[in-house]
Amino acid sequence: MKRQFVVLALLASAAACGTDSKVVVRASLTPGGEPIADLPVQLLPYDREELLDSLAKAADDPEPALPQEVLQQQQALQAESASVRQKGDTAVARWNAQRRAIAAQVAANQRARAAWRDSAYKDFPEAARAAAVARELTEAIDTTDATGRAELPAEEGQYWVYARYILPDTELEWNVKMTLTGDSTVVPLTRSNAKEKPLF
Numbered sequence: 001m002k003r004q005f006v007v008l009a010l011l012a013s014a015a016a017c018g019t020d021s022k023v024v025v026r027a028s029l030t031p032g033g034e035p036i037a038d039l040p041v042q043l044l045p046y047d048r049e050e051l052l053d054s055l056a057k058a059a060d061d062p063e064p065a066l067p068q069e070v071l072q073q074q075q076a077l078q079a080e081s082a083s084v085r086q087k088g089d090t091a092v093a094r095w096n097a098q099r100r101a102i103a104a105q106v107a108a109n110q111r112a113r114a115a116w117r118d119s120a121y122k123d124f125p126e127a128a129r130a131a132a133v134a135r136e137l138t139e140a141i142d143t144t145d146a147t148g149r150a151e152l153p154a155e156e157g158q159y160w161v162y163a164r165y166i167l168p169d170t171e172l173e174w175n176v177k178m179t180l181t182g183d184s185t186v187v188p189l190t191r192s193n194a195k196e197k198p199l200f
Helices: 001-021 047-059 069-086 087-119 122-137
Strands: 022-027 040-044 140-143 149-153 159-166 169-180 182-188 195-198
Touching: 001 122, 022 040, 022 159, 040 149, 047 087, 047 122, 069 087, 140 149, 140 169, 169 182
Parallel strands: 022 182
Antiparallel strands: 022 149, 040 140, 040 159, 159 169, 169 195
């Protein structure tokens, strides 16, 4: 009887430890810098990027890319914007016309990419569910508080911490692989461990 009680106590203790396990995320642009508040953070038991890549490879057509010359023209216009005002109304009108033409090309490319993603990634929810079931782990989501901190309850195992943060002209995307082996693990999200891409 005493042995049975000890076994039950150990099982209860293990279950309690499992529910207390968590991944703590600390988000800031630089280590110890200004925190990123209100950032939705997901704890995924699969590599989201890998799943999307496999779906993209299986798509009939490649994702439409923004032509390199359009990107270069846009960057040149941005660099010229400060000096163009000093050159008078004609220069400003020419600059605005060029900006509108490039903006139209970028918008058309964005629409084409959105349509491609809708088609190529349509099976993503099903693939993500299957990947989570295969690993016997569940997803968790939280939003960072004013200090840039989020807590995601989890069982021990391998996960990916996923988040996106939009800056004025660029997007930061995190897909940080980590393993939870104890009661808690801290995962920093900073600009240095994010994938940075232009907002086009």
